[in-house]
Amino acid sequence: MAEKFDNLEEHLEKFIENIRQMGIIVSDFQPSSQTGLNQKLNYMITGLQDIEKCRQQLHEINVPLEAFEYIDQGRNPQLYTKECLERALAKNEQVKGKIDTMTKFKSLLISELGKVFPEEMTKYKAIHGDDPPS
Numbered sequence: 001m002a003e004k005f006d007n008l009e010e011h012l013e014k015f016i017e018n019i020r021q022m023g024i025i026v027s028d029f030q031p032s033s034q035t036g037l038n039q040k041l042n043y044m045i046t047g048l049q050d051i052e053k054c055r056q057q058l059h060e061i062n063v064p065l066e067a068f069e070y071i072d073q074g075r076n077p078q079l080y081t082k083e084c085l086e087r088a089l090a091k092n093e094q095v096k097g098k099i100d101t102m103t104k105f106k107s108l109l110i111s112e113l114g115k116v117f118p119e120e121m122t123k124y125k126a127i128h129g130d131d132p133p134s
Contacts (some may be wrong), residue, residue, distance in 0.1 A: 008054040015047035 022040040116120040
């Protein structure tokens with residue numbers, strides 16, 4: 001898979017360099033540079049075809065739209081990954097806290113119900129186990 005990405009990266013770099021050179025030619029256009037401009041336009045078309053071939057090989061890759069928003073804002077798309085991981089870790093801590101709270105509540109509830117309904121709780125513990133989670 002990395003080979004496909006390397007191939008795409010190579011084609012994109014060539015395409016960008018060709019566009020840069022074409023921009024130089026156009027910015028200081030002289031009638032004598034028409035042949036060079038035509039050649040660069042043909043390279044651009046070939047480059048787009050090469051990129052399209054690479055795209056077809058990578059059709060199963062999905063990139064979140066938010067990553068493109070980071071790029072459009074001039075931010076590093078790896079920051080998107082980092083921030084997603086940080087949000088996931090924070091959410092994980094929240095959920096873990098809720099699980100811990102519910103476990104403590106269950107234990108306390110079983111204890112208090114055992115005081116009020118000792119016979120029923122004995123049956124419950126026989127079915128679900130003697131040791132309530134702590």
